[in-house]
Amino acid sequence: MNLTGPNQSAATVRAVVRRGNPIVSMRGVTKRFGSVAALRGVDLDLFGGECLGLIGDNAAGKSTLTKILAGAYVPDEGSIILDGEPVRFAVPADARAQHIEMVYQDLSLCDTIDIPGNMFLGREPTRALMLDRAAMAQETRRMLDELGIRIPDLTLTVAQLSGGQRQSIAIARAAAFEPKVLIMDEPTSALAVVEVDAVLSLINRVKAKGVAVILITHRLQDLFRVCDRIAVMYEGIKVAERAIADTGLEELVQLIVGEAHTS
Amino acid sequence: MTIAYSDRPRFSPNIDRLARNAHVLSIAGFFLLCCVVFTLSSDVFLTSGNLLNVLRQSAPLMMVAIAMTFVITSGGIDLSIGSMIALINAVTAIALHNGAPWPLVVGGALMIGASLGLAQGWFIAFQKIPSFIVTLAGLSILRGVALLFTEGFSVPISNNASFAVIGRGDFFGVPVPALLAMMTMIAGYVILDRMKFGRHVTAVGVNPEAARRAGIPVRLVTMSVYGMTGLTSAAAGIIIASRLSSGSSNAAVGFELDVIAAVVLGGTVLVGGRGTIIGTVLGALTIAIIGNGLILVHISAFFTQIVTGTIILSAIWLNSKVFSQMAVRYRGRSKTL
Numbered sequence: 163m164n165l166t167g168p169n170q171s172a173a174t175v176r177a178v179v180r181r182g183n184p185i186v187s188m189r190g191v192t193k194r195f196g197s198v199a200a201l202r203g204v205d206l207d208l209f210g211g212e213c214l215g216l217i218g219d220n221a222a223g224k225s226t227l228t229k230i231l232a233g234a235y236v237p238d239e240g241s242i243i244l245d246g247e248p249v250r251f252a253v254p255a256d257a258r259a260q261h262i263e264m265v266y267q268d269l270s271l272c273d274t275i276d277i278p279g280n281m282f283l284g285r286e287p288t289r290a291l292m293l294d295r296a297a298m299a300q301e302t303r304r305m306l307d308e309l310g311i312r313i314p315d316l317t318l319t320v321a322q323l324s325g326g327q328r329q330s331i332a333i334a335r336a337a338a339f340e341p342k343v344l345i346m347d348e349p350t351s352a353l354a355v356v357e358v359d360a361v362l363s364l365i366n367r368v369k370a371k372g373v374a375v376i377l378i379t380h381r382l383q384d385l386f387r388v389c390d391r392i393a394v395m396y397e398g399i400k401v402a403e404r405a406i407a408d409t410g411l412e413e414l415v416q417l418i419v420g421e422a423h424t425s
Numbered sequence: 426m427t428i429a430y431s432d433r434p435r436f437s438p439n440i441d442r443l444a445r446n447a448h449v450l451s452i453a454g455f456f457l458l459c460c461v462v463f464t465l466s467s468d469v470f471l472t473s474g475n476l477l478n479v480l481r482q483s484a485p486l487m488m489v490a491i492a493m494t495f496v497i498t499s500g501g502i503d504l505s506i507g508s509m510i511a512l513i514n515a516v517t518a519i520a521l522h523n524g525a526p527w528p529l530v531v532g533g534a535l536m537i538g539a540s541l542g543l544a545q546g547w548f549i550a551f552q553k554i555p556s557f558i559v560t561l562a563g564l565s566i567l568r569g570v571a572l573l574f575t576e577g578f579s580v581p582i583s584n585n586a587s588f589a590v591i592g593r594g595d596f597f598g599v600p601v602p603a604l605l606a607m608m609t610m611i612a613g614y615v616i617l618d619r620m621k622f623g624r625h626v627t628a629v630g631v632n633p634e635a636a637r638r639a640g641i642p643v644r645l646v647t648m649s650v651y652g653m654t655g656l657t658s659a660a661a662g663i664i665i666a667s668r669l670s671s672g673s674s675n676a677a678v679g680f681e682l683d684v685i686a687a688v689v690l691g692g693t694v695l696v697g698g699r700g701t702i703i704g705t706v707l708g709a710l711t712i713a714i715i716g717n718g719l720i721l722v723h724i725s726a727f728f729t730q731i732v733t734g735t736i737i738l739s740a741i742w743l744n745s746k747v748f749s750q751m752a753v754r755y756r757g758r759s760k761t762l
Binding site: 234253254255258259266270271272274279283284291292293 | 620621624625627628630632634635638639640642698699
């Protein structure tokens with residue numbers, strides 16, 4: 163694979179240096195839902211400081227693959243190796259404990275709970291057995307500020323927020339707790355143009371901290387702004403992997419619809 | 426880089442807070458209205474003797490309704506509580522009738538109630554059987570067992586002064602059952618509103634998959650809330666046995682409906698995700714004073730159920746239609762201006 167193209171960024175160079183030591187290696191991952199083979203043996207490597215764009219048509223298996231990495235699904239076959247150690251995630255909490263965080267496509271928010279409550283869902287700080295609401299509010303404010311997300315009233319429940327604000331909360335929650343691997347499944351679908359820019363610059367910032375990022379998106383033009391590598395899924399198989407410098411929009415579209423590899 | 430949300434002019438955030446608490450406020454208003462009406466129409470209603478009596482009699486309802494708030498908030502329902510009360514009521518009386526020491530009987534009865542509740546919770550949480558089905562089966566089985574034990578007879582509890590204190594005693598003028606209900610209320614409020622467990626119950630009720638992904642032990646949380654209704658139903662069964670000095674398999678028939686009515690009247694959402702202990706307490710008190718007040722104003726006792734049902738329907742209708750629409754209108758206006 164040629165990574166020495168003229169457009170390489172600093173991040174790409176780092177990815178080349180780290181090539182030998184992936185943070186995560188998924189090998190031979192399969193998953194069936196009843197009679198549907200969602201994944202038919204997928205291998206995938208993730209490297210620190212690198213953003214992998216995961217693309218493919220609907221039902222290609224992108225979300226299933228990432229949900230397996232996040233522990234939300236248990237694979238039928240295959241292995242996950244994290245920092246050289248084989249791991250098994252029976253529940254999402256196992257993956258979270260290993261600092262694998264995910265922004266789910268459905269956002270996974272609790273509508274009737276306030277913003278800090280959603281940020282700290284499942285890891286609420288307590289003081290003398292009580293929820294430490296002051297600390298949650300203060301930390302939430304800091305986390306949102308850090309990501310440039312401006313929501314004046316933190317006591318609002320998530321149901322009272324706009325689509326873009328809700329998505330921002332889901333992204334902030336995943337990015338805020340020192341992830342080692344950050345998976346984002348369509349994180350920008352409800353966002354306005356400026357907000358998309360903010361998310362992309364967030365991805366570049368967490369990459370710089372050495373985090374391995376997976377970005378699933380239908381906005382192919384975004385891939386070229388943050389990704390170092392693209393993996394293409396087609397009907398449950400990874401059909402192609404390209405360094406970003408070696409590919410273009412046209413080729414990616416062909417790979418997605420299956421023209422390049424089925425003929 | 427800052428995300429620039431376009432600023433909408435906002436009305437005072439108090440409007441949002443008002444909207445969120447509209448249900449509790451409306452039940453509080455309705456409760457006060459009932460109090461005023463009965464005070465005006467009966468000389469006896471607003472006497473401390475009568476009010477303390479209402480508190481004593483409504484204590485079992487209140488205690489179970491507080492636990493039921495957790496069940497409903499978690500997105501479930503428990504129909505077995507009336508039968509659970511009858512079973513514990515009967516078992517307690519039989520054990521005392523046969524000379525068992527009362528502290529042992531009380532402890533054992535509470536344990537049985539909690540365990541039976543957890544057993545139902547296990548079927549619901551770990552075997553994925555809908556709570557409606559599991560507790561409907563429980564409703565039938567538990568009262569059946571009570572009938573089997575008592576053979577349909579009422580079992581008297583004689584000459585047990587210390588046990589009688591639980592249901593009939595006073596502590597500084599306050600009925601002991603009312604004190605127990607108050608303790609349950611404080612515990613319920615703290616657990617649901619201030620503690621991690623209550624937060625997780627709410628999360629499970631509003632979005633169980635999000636809760637699971639966030640690492641919340643969804644099945645354990647779900648199972649526990651049925652342990653809570655089991656425990657408080659047992660306490661209610663003991664209090665009723667003590668107050669009436671007897672145990673019967675026919676105790677608390679239809680009690681589950683009063684409890685569910687109290688919870689929903691209080692503003693807890695029947696599909697889960699939002700619960701309020703203060704609302705439940707007000708709901709239970711409202712149902713209790715309606716029953717009491719109708720007797721005081723000499724309306725036929727047969728009317729009580731009809732009036733209670735009508736009031737519940739109209740109160741909840743007002744709640745869901747009028748007040749929510751008012752809240753939506755307010756919020757809508759603040760957005761478009």
